[in-house]
Each structure stands twice: as C-alpha cells, then as structure tokens.
Amino acid sequence: xxxxxxxxxxxxxxxxxxxxxxxxxxxxxxxxxxxxxxxxxxxxxxxxxxxxxxxxxxxxxxxxxxxxxxxxxxxxxxxxxxxxxxxxxxxxxxxxxxxxxxxxxxxxxxxxxxxxxxxxxxxxxxxxxxxxxxxxxxxxxxxxxxxxxxxxxxxxxxxxxxxxxxxxxxxxxxxxxxxxxxxxxxxxxxxxxxxxxxxxxxxxxxxxxxxxxxxxxxxxxxxxxxxxxxxxxxxxxxxxxxxxxxxxxxxxxxxxxxxxxxxxxxxxxxxxxxxxxxxxxxxxxxxxxxxxxxxxxxxxxxxxxxxxxxxxxxxxxxxxxxxxxxxxxxxxxxxxxxxxxxxxxxxxxxxxxxxxxxxxxxxxxxxxxxxxxxxxxxxxxxxxxxxxxxxxxxxxxxxxxx
Numbered sequence: 001x002x003x004x005x006x007x008x009x010x011x012x013x014x015x016x017x018x019x020x021x022x023x024x025x026x027x028x029x030x031x032x033x034x035x036x037x038x039x040x041x042x043x044x045x046x047x048x049x050x051x052x053x054x055x056x057x058x059x060x061x062x063x064x065x066x067x068x069x070x071x072x073x074x075x076x077x078x079x080x081x082x083x084x085x086x087x088x089x090x091x092x093x094x095x096x097x098x099x100x101x102x103x104x105x106x107x108x109x110x111x112x113x114x115x116x117x118x119x120x121x122x123x124x125x126x127x128x129x130x131x132x133x134x135x136x137x138x139x140x141x142x143x144x145x146x147x148x149x150x151x152x153x154x155x156x157x158x159x160x161x162x163x164x165x166x167x168x169x170x171x172x173x174x175x176x177x178x179x180x181x182x183x184x185x186x187x188x189x190x191x192x193x194x195x196x197x198x199x200x201x202x203x204x205x206x207x208x209x210x211x212x213x214x215x216x217x218x219x220x221x222x223x224x225x226x227x228x229x230x231x232x233x234x235x236x237x238x239x240x241x242x243x244x245x246x247x248x249x250x251x252x253x254x255x256x257x258x259x260x261x262x263x264x265x266x267x268x269x270x271x272x273x274x275x276x277x278x279x280x281x282x283x284x285x286x287x288x289x290x291x292x293x294x295x296x297x298x299x300x301x302x303x304x305x306x307x308x309x310x311x312x313x314x315x316x317x318x319x320x321x322x323x324x325x326x327x328x329x330x331x332x333x334x335x336x337x338x339x340x341x342x343x344x345x346x347x348x349x350x351x352x353x354x355x356x357x358x359x360x361x362x363x364x365x366x367x368x369x370x371x372x373x374x375x376x377x378x379x380x381x382x383x384x385x386x387x388x389x390x391x392x393x394x395x396x397x398x399x400x401x402x
C-alpha cells in the first residue's frame with residue numbers, strides 16, 4: 001500500500017509539473033519565467049496554435065493582464081483564433097473565470113473584457129458584463145461605457161451602439177465625453193448612417209464638448225464610404241467653423257477612402273496638394289496610395305511612389321513592403337519584387353510563405369533560377385523552423401538546374 005501511495009503521489013507531481021505554466025510555455029517545468037518572458041512565450045505559441053483548449057491553456061499559463069501591451073496583443077490573438085473556431089463557450093468561460101482573479105477586479109480589466117467580447121461578436125455578453133459591474137464591486141465610469149460602444153463597433157452591431165449611447169447615460173448616470181462622441185460617430189459612419197453624425201456634433205456644441213480631428217475624420221470616412229462627396233466638403237467647412245485646419249490625419253483618411261473607392265489618382269492629387277503646402281506625409285500616406293494603385297493594377301505608379309518615399313523622409317513599413325511584393329508578383333514583375341523582397345528581409349520583414357513561393361516560382365518562370373535559390377536560402381536562414389516547407393520547391397529547382 002505504501003508503494004502504491006508513493007506511486008500515486010509521484011504521478012500527481014509529474015502531472016502537475018507537466019501542466020505547470022512553465023511546462024506549457026517553455027516545455028520545461030523547472031524553468032522560472034518572468035512575467036515578460038511568459039508574455040513573449042505565450043504570444044509566440046498562440047500565433048501557431050490551432051487547438052482551442054491549448055490556446056486557453058496558454059493564456060491561463062501566462063496569467064495575461066491588460067496592463068501589459070504584449071498581453072493585450074496575446075488576448076486579441078487568442079480571441080481571434082477561438083472565434084474563427086466557433087469556440088464561443090470557451091471564450092465565455094475563460095473571460096468569466098478571469099473576473100475572479102483578485103488582480104483583475106478593476107474597471108480596466110472589465111473594459112478590456114467587454115472589448116474582447118465585442119471582438120468575438122458576443123456583444124450581449126459584453127453588455128451583461130457592463131451591467132454586472134456593481135455586483136462585482138467595480139464602479140462604472142465613462143471609460144467602461146466607451147469600451148462598450150467600441151465593442152459594438154467591433155461586433156458590427158451599430159444599432160446596439162445607437163441604443164446604448166441613447167439609453168445608458170441616463171440609466172447609469174454617465175456623462176459622455178469626447179471619446180464617447182467620437183466612437184458613436186464612428187459607429188454611425190461604419191453603419192451607413194453618417195448623416196446622424198451632424199446631430200452628434202450639434203449635441204457636442206450644446207454640451208460644450210469641443211470636437212477634435214478624430215471627430216471630423218470619422219465623419220469624413222463615413223461620407224466617403226457612402227460616396228456622399230458633397231458632405232465631405234461640408235465637413236471640411238465645418239472644421240473651419242470650429243477653427244480647425246485639416247492636418248495629416250484628415251489627409252490620410254481622405255487618401256485611404258479614395259483609394260478604397262478605386263480613385264487613387266484623386267488620392268494622389270491630395271498628396272500633391274499636401275506637398276505644395278509643405279505638409280509632410282508619413283508612411284501611412286504612401287502605404288495607402290501604393291495599395292490603392294496596386295489594387296487598380298497601376299503597378300508603375302505604385303513603384304514610382306515606393307521609390308520616392310525616402311525623398312520625403314518616409315520609410316516603408318512591413319505592410320508596405322508586403323503589399324507591393326504581393327501585387328508585383330501578381331502583375332508578373334518578378335525581378336522588381338525580388339529586389340524589394342531582399343530590401344524587406346534586410347529589415348527582418350519576410351512576406352508570408354504563399355507570397356514567397358509565388359515569387360520563387362515566378363523567378364523560375366523567367367529563368368532566374370539562381371535568384372530563386374538565393375531567396376530560399378535567405379528565408380530558410382531567417383526561419384530555420386520552417387525549412388521543411390521548402391524541400392519540395394528545392395527539389396523542383398534542382399531538376400530545373402539539371
């Protein structure tokens with residue numbers, strides 16, 4: 001009996017070690033990780049994990065908190081993956097159990113959990129969480145109210161955002177602030193009711209709440225989405241009435257909106273106007289234009305913009321590199337895509353495997369076999385864990401070389 005008791009005890013200890021946070025996050029139960037190391041390990045594992053229960057175990061092991069920027073990213077990645085797997089009950093159970101953690105019994109966490117419910121499309125759970133705050137001993141403020149409004153936008157429940165904005169301030173004695181007004185205008189704009197934004201700005205005036213650039217940017221974005229171009233002009237005049245001049249944020253919203261509508265040359269004219277006014281664009285300005293021209297098949301214009309970014313003190317972002325490489329492959333300009341991909345990888349930004357395989361195959365199709373091999377070697381060096389993904393391609397290349 002003593003032997004069996006010892007065996008059971010040893011088995012239980014081994015099981016606990018196997019399921020310990022360190023074991024889940026590092027594979028070694030004896031390793032002691034700092035909170036930052038836990039966060040990094042969790043984020044790395046979450047990016048490749050697909051099993052819903054394992055995703056939840058990783059989150060639990062890392063003891064995620066919205067206080068940490070890395071943890072907020074990890075929360076978002078986890079909820080996104082669980083939503084795609086339709087693992088909604090798992091999301092509910094996980095977020096509800098977190099409410100019992102002593103370090104998370106505060107408005108900041110509750111606000112973040114409401115946003116995560118919105119990201120998962122579980123807006124009713126978000127509303128319930130907001131309504132239960134008093135029972136949890138947490139005081140509601142405009143911060144959690146704004147989180148609930150934003151949650152509705154993430155869930156694309158624009159009518160619900162309208163109801164909450166109209167009813168909840170009175171029900172819960174909350175005074176909307178600038179962020180509240182900006183968020184409801186964004187909800188109207190995304191929901192196809194941009195005209196309602198005018199009444200919100202009028203209400204802001206009555207409440208002595210001064211609008212800012214985000215207020216007008218949200219409204220302009222909505223009018224472009226609905227192709228109400230006259231109203232875009234009206235909003236710009238409204239800005240002047242509020243003694244505000246369009247800054248970089250407004251120009252970027254207009255450029256992005258026009259590009260989405262397939263009107264990239266009009267967007268480019270806005271950039272030219274900025275430069276004439278000695279207004280400095282940023283990487284987003286160029287990134288939106290490059291994406292717009294590429295989508296319209298105007299690759300030469302995209303390449304010109306990409307080359308001139310540096311002249312205006314702008315450096316391409318990873319998204320900018322990935323966009324132009326993808327579209328140049330699509331357009332058959334493999335040589336330029338190859339040169340740009342090498343520049344991108346010097347910055348440690350490697351496009352996804354699908355794009356890289358497309359580029360490799362494209363280089364082979366134009367008899368650039370050595371360049372294709374060079375590209376594979378660079379990618380394998382950057383990502384040794386994924387080297388096996390290139391075996392089949394390398395075998396084909398050796399056949400071509402022979």
